[in-house]
Amino acid sequence: MSSTPHLIKEATQTLGAGVHGQVPPTPLGLRQQALETALSKWKDEQRRRVAAKAVVAVLGDWTLSTADKLRLLGLSRSSRGQLSGYASGEKPLRPTEDAWRRASGLIAIDRNLRVFAPRNPDWRNAWVHSAVRGLDGECPIEIMLTDGIAGIDRIRRYTAAMIHR
Numbered sequence: 001m002s003s004t005p006h007l008i009k010e011a012t013q014t015l016g017a018g019v020h021g022q023v024p025p026t027p028l029g030l031r032q033q034a035l036e037t038a039l040s041k042w043k044d045e046q047r048r049r050v051a052a053k054a055v056v057a058v059l060g061d062w063t064l065s066t067a068d069k070l071r072l073l074g075l076s077r078s079s080r081g082q083l084s085g086y087a088s089g090e091k092p093l094r095p096t097e098d099a100w101r102r103a104s105g106l107i108a109i110d111r112n113l114r115v116f117a118p119r120n121p122d123w124r125n126a127w128v129h130s131a132v133r134g135l136d137g138e139c140p141i142e143i144m145l146t147d148g149i150a151g152i153d154r155i156r157r158y159t160a161a162m163i164h165r
Contacts, residue, residue: 042100048092051103056087058110061121062128062141071145072152074102098149105152109140112159134158 041047059069066080073093075082085091093099113124128141135143135158144151 043095045092049089052086052093053089055103105156108156109159115163
């Protein structure tokens with residue numbers, strides 16, 4: 001867990017606009033030109049390796065099952081072997097908009113929680129599993145698992161609002 005902050009910082013620089021809490025990583029909230037720029041950078045294999053390593057570290061910090069990690073990354077159960085390749089930085093994430101949106105959203109959520117509670121890793125990592133009043137008592141991880149990219153984006157926006165209150 002100690003290397004996760006370094007990975008998040010590196011991935012934030014790698015992923016660009018989608019990771020910053022103020023700009024949603026969706027075509028509706030991100031100017032088309034900025035989206036195209038971020039996606040063109042996403043084609044770079046090394047950037048996708050850095051993001052893969054960071055997002056798997058985040059999911060590890062959140063103590064998720066392998067099945068839940070795969071669902072959040074938009075991967076099938078038969079892709080479970082990919083996780084170790086991602087964690088080591090040997091395998092890059094797919095060069096798709098779907099993979100970019102998932103990775104940038106999950107990393108942004110973790111980054112926002114780190115800004116909100118910098119000295120409380122136990123709280124940050126438990127928060128995703130807790131019922132949250134501002135989310136109508138729903139659990140952030142369940143929202144993300146149930147709603148996919150839309151759920152990840154909802155939680156990213158919520159955590160961004162937490163740090164901008």
